[in-house]
Amino acid sequence: MIFEGVVTASGPSLSCHTGGVALGVSGLRQFQPEVIGSRRAPPAGWWVVKYHYEERIFLPDFDQAAVRELSDEFGLVVLVDGQTNPTERIRRHYFFTSPAWDGLRDWVIRHPRLAKSHAEYDAYLPRWYERAITEAEALSPPPLRPPAKGAAWL
Numbered sequence: 057m058i059f060e061g062v063v064t065a066s067g068p069s070l071s072c073h074t075g076g077v078a079l080g081v082s083g084l085r086q087f088q089p090e091v092i093g094s095r096r097a098p099p100a101g102w103w104v105v106k107y108h109y110e111e112r113i114f115l116p117d118f119d120q121a122a123v124r125e126l127s128d129e130f131g132l133v134v135l136v137d138g139q140t141n142p143t144e145r146i147r148r149h150y151f152f153t154s155p156a157w158d159g160l161r162d163w164v165i166r167h168p169r170l171a172k173s174h175a176e177y178d179a180y181l182p183r184w185y186e187r188a189i190t191e192a193e194a195l196s197p198p199p200l201r202p203p204a205k206g207a208a209w210l
Contacts, residue, residue: 057115059126061156067177068151068160068184070104070113070130077104077112079156080148080180084115084123085135104132108141130156148181164188 062071066078088100089111102123104113115123127134131154133142142150151157164171164185175185 059130061130061159063160063171063174063177065177067174067179067181068156070132070156072113075104075113077106078180079130079132079151081144082106082112083108083133083135083142083147084127085137086123087137105135108135128154130154144180151181152187160184161188161191165192 057072057074059070059072061079062069062076064071064076064078068079069076070079070082083105084102085105085108086102089098089103090109091097098111099114099116102115102118103111104115104126106112115126118126123134126132131147131151133147133150135141165188171185171188178184
């Protein structure tokens, strides 16, 4: 499966050919989703979920190593039944320490007008755009300045 980070009306999101989910409120969970109404039962296994129970992307044939790789790359918490669910703050923190966040921050710098036009889409990752700008400025090396008149280089 190929996963991409995209910015949608829900804000920064994880997307693949079978679906998508907003980052910051999503996680990985192994379970059997409930049957709602007359729809066919979704398969049991690993899922990318919104919150804890909304199945969004089925991960067929994923094992623990594949789940860990996806978790690490996109900052998705692994949810374990019977344990307390991580708060949205913890989920957001995990995303902001992931390579996906680094990629989003770089995208903001490379596409400033497009990024700014999507900044308002921040329901699940509040102020992601402002954070990207602030971090990018902090990570940028200061501009080189010529020495002051009369200063000597050693």
